[in-house]
Amino acid sequence: PAHLRVEAAYQIATLYERSEEEGAADRAHAWFERLNSQFGDTPRGLEASDRLAGLAFLSIGSHAPEIVGEDLDGVAFKLSDYRGKVVVLDFWGDW
Numbered sequence: 001p002a003h004l005r006v007e008a009a010y011q012i013a014t015l016y017e018r019s020e021e022e023g024a025a026d027r028a029h030a031w032f033e034r035l036n037s038q039f040g041d042t043p044r045g046l047e048a049s050d051r052l053a054g055l056a057f058l059s060i061g062s063h064a065p066e067i068v069g070e071d072l073d074g075v076a077f078k079l080s081d082y083r084g085k086v087v088v089l090d091f092w093g094d095w
Contacts, residue, residue: 002039009035010044017051029055 013031016024032048032055039045057065067079067089079087 003042006035006039006042006044009039010048013048013051017055025055 009031013028013035016028016031019028029052032052035048036045036052040049056062063083064079068076070076079089
């Protein structure tokens, strides 16, 4: 059945995503890509799309996505202004 193939592909992709083996990130990307292209209209296919974005933008060694905001003094800044420097980001809210 299709739903078992979808779940199996998702589980394989996430195992590779968590692995520290050489080439595991590429394998995870390939499985998520396959899942997204073949089953993109399912909940796991949609999750695969999100995971692909995470692999592309949030992997060690990749550039962080652009963040625009204000510092504590109200001065506007862009995260890319600090490229090449060590930056600590503290996201919080008071809801």
